[in-house]
Amino acid sequence: MSDSQTPAIGRYGLWNAGLQDPDPAHAAELAETAAELEELGYGALWIGGSSGVEHAAPLIAATSSISVATGILNIWQYGPEDTAARQAALEAAHPGRFLLGLGVSHARFIEQYQRPYTAMTHYLDALDAAGSPAGNRVLAALGPKMLELSRDRSAGAHPYLVTVEHTAQARATLGEGPLLAPEFTVVLERDPDRARETAREMLSFYLQLSNYTDNWLRLGFGEDDLAGGGSDRLVDALFGWGDEERVRQRIDAYLDAGADHVAVQVLPSGEDRSGLPREEWRRLAAVLELTGP
Numbered sequence: 291m292s293d294s295q296t297p298a299i300g301r302y303g304l305w306n307a308g309l310q311d312p313d314p315a316h317a318a319e320l321a322e323t324a325a326e327l328e329e330l331g332y333g334a335l336w337i338g339g340s341s342g343v344e345h346a347a348p349l350i351a352a353t354s355s356i357s358v359a360t361g362i363l364n365i366w367q368y369g370p371e372d373t374a375a376r377q378a379a380l381e382a383a384h385p386g387r388f389l390l391g392l393g394v395s396h397a398r399f400i401e402q403y404q405r406p407y408t409a410m411t412h413y414l415d416a417l418d419a420a421g422s423p424a425g426n427r428v429l430a431a432l433g434p435k436m437l438e439l440s441r442d443r444s445a446g447a448h449p450y451l452v453t454v455e456h457t458a459q460a461r462a463t464l465g466e467g468p469l470l471a472p473e474f475t476v477v478l479e480r481d482p483d484r485a486r487e488t489a490r491e492m493l494s495f496y497l498q499l500s501n502y503t504d505n506w507l508r509l510g511f512g513e514d515d516l517a518g519g520g521s522d523r524l525v526d527a528l529f530g531w532g533d534e535e536r537v538r539q540r541i542d543a544y545l546d547a548g549a550d551h552v553a554v555q556v557l558p559s560g561e562d563r564s565g566l567p568r569e570e571w572r573r574l575a576a577v578l579e580l581t582g583p
Contacts, residue, residue: 296425296445296469297357297389300333301545302578305361305473305553307338308566310345321352323566328356330572331580336361336391336448336473336553342368343376343390350384357386361448361473361553362393362430365413374420381426390422391448393430407435414443428469432456432505437463445469446550451502453527454547455509461548471551472544476530476537478570479559485531488559490519493528529557534577541578 304327311320327335334357337345346358363373373390380388392413394406410429418424429440431447437460440447446469447460457472464470475492479485496502503516506524515521520528530540544552556574558567 295386297359297386298333299357299359299389299469299471299551301551302332302541302580303334303336303357303359303471303551303553304332304571305336305338305555306566307341309335309337309349310339310341317348319566321348323568324349324352324356324358326568327571328353330575331578332356332571332575333551334359334389334471334553338555340364340367343373343380343388346388347380350380350387355387357389359389359428359448359553360391361450362391365392365394365410370413370416370422371420374417374422377422377426388426389445390427391430392427392444394436407439410436410439411443414439428471431460432501433508434463441465441468446471448473448553451475451496451528452505453509454543456505457544457547457549469551470549471553472549473553473555474530474541474544475528475555475557476540476574477557477559478534478537478573479531480533482531484559485529486522486525488557489525489529489531492557493520493525534573537574538577 324335335349336359338361341360342363346360349358377390394410424443425445427444428446428448429436429444430450431437431440432449437447441464446464448471449456449460450473452472461470477485477488479488497516497520511524515524530537541552541554556567556570558570
């Protein structure tokens, strides 16, 4: 469903939780970073870490054309009426630049968590009633029911930590029209041990969350793949690693499987893994042959 034009996000975007840094001392760096990423030619910036509309506003203000999306807004944390009002104000100031990514989060983090599908349905009802257009939102969908809801009540789906096979299945569920924009995490590291170590540092958190582990089991992985920090098989399916050309091939495999856009999360390899990986983003832009805005 789309009753409004969905923001253009291109084929390649970047997903990063650091894009919502609340420290005013970092505001100038974030603005400078967003402007550079637009200049490099990325189509969208996905703000990770339970981001809200207010986190997108300064990035949009610092740029002229790149789209900015929440990846994702936690529906238990942000009320639908306030979200719709903030979205409308941002759309009025910068038309066609913002995409609202919504998700149900996880039971271990939300005291009132129950019946997530029903909760999302009610949230969408409230957004509709407040005038928030279905064409300007996507859902963080993993399972079949949420994918169907993405198809029927939004512009499409933004699955996180999924395989190429999941993307093909999601496309089959969504059909040809809706947007499919999976997140995909990469490590620009040739050494297999170092690359997998970096991936497992991130994966260890998600191995504790049943929404993800249930999805991987549905995809054919076994309990043994989920043990010990994740098997090489699981790590290699969920993460792309290697030199730039190999990483590009892994990213493009999602497009070949039916994705319209890939939201790439870059994990820096090595001792310093803090901050915004701007050098890696530049290297990635070069191999993706981005052409700028």
